Amino acid sequence: GAVVSQHPSWVICKSGTSVKIECRSLDFQATTMFWYRQFPKQSLMLMATSNEGSKATYEQGVEKDKFLINHASLTLSTLTVTSAHPEDSSFYICSCPDRGTDTQYFGPGTRLTVL
Amino acid sequence: AQTVTQSQPEMSVQEAETVTLSCTYDTSESNYYLFWYKQPPSRQMILVIRQEAYKQQNATENRFSVNFQKAAKSFSLKISDSQLGDTAMYFCAFMTPQGGSEKLVFGKGMKLTVNP
Numbered sequence: 001g002a003v004v005s006q007h008p009s010w011v012i013c014k015s016g017t018s019v020k021i022e023c024r025s026l027d028f029q030a031t032t033m034f035w036y037r038q039f040p041k042q043s044l045m046l047m048a049t050s051n052e053g054s055k056a057t058y059e060q061g062v063e064k065d066k067f068l069i070n071h072a073s074l075t076l077s078t079l080t081v082t083s084a085h086p087e088d089s090s091f092y093i094c095s096c097p098d099r100g101t102d103t104q105y106f107g108p109g110t111r112l113t114v115l
Numbered sequence: 116a117q118t119v120t121q122s123q124p125e126m127s128v129q130e131a132e133t134v135t136l137s138c139t140y141d142t143s144e145s146n147y148y149l150f151w152y153k154q155p156p157s158r159q160m161i162l163v164i165r166q167e168a169y170k171q172q173n174a175t176e177n178r179f180s181v182n183f184q185k186a187a188k189s190f191s192l193k194i195s196d197s198q199l200g201d202t203a204m205y206f207c208a209f210m211t212p213q214g215g216s217e218k219l220v221f222g223k224g225m226k227l228t229v230n231p
Contacts, residue, residue, distance in 0.1 A: 106160035
């Protein structure tokens with residue numbers, strides 16, 4: 001299957017700082033990428049759809065000013081958690097749909113801990 | 116709105132046995148895809164198997180096969196000859212192709228433990 005990378009794999013930051021997470025599709029172009037959040041022992045919760053060259057589409061209840069998404073190229077999307085607080089601590093996962101197979105492939109995830 | 120239900124939160128099975136994971140879904144769409152993803156302790160989401168709704172034949176991938184019952188809106192996963200490496204969370208997911216925004220709808224997941 002297709003390969004999607006995420007960086008960093010884990011990050012610890014102080015409350016009030018901003019953290020950027022990168023998602024890259026390594027072997028296909030992705031005009032759309034998805035960002036999820038996952039709490040322990042729970043399913044994935046879709047946060048937003050990242051659209052190349054245009055604004056992201058956020059799910060209901062997700063603060064767009066807090067979770068900034070930029071999709072500057074066909075292989076890279078970034079999620080920036082601004083002014084992070086301990087309640088933002090979570091596991092963040094991105095996915096990229098391979099249009100050729102109508103299948104989404106996932107990055108390995110980023111564990112964010114805000115102190 | 117589409118929904119996916121996994122009613123069994125947890126199962127355990129002995130190595131080499133066969134186990135079936137259940138999934139039901141609700142949709143009014145006629146064209147859609149169904150998936151099973153596996154999430155081992157590493158938390159990497161791994162595609163196990165996919166099924167196109169328009170195909171009557173059940174998908175198979177080595178030890179993994181599905182029982183797709185479109186009329187009943189059921190999509191169960193059978194794992195044959197279970198291995199220790201099959202221990203993971205398993206998520207059933209649904210997707211309607213929308214030509215640009217193919218969102219996945221996930222079930223709550225089921226924790227499978229394969230015991231030696």
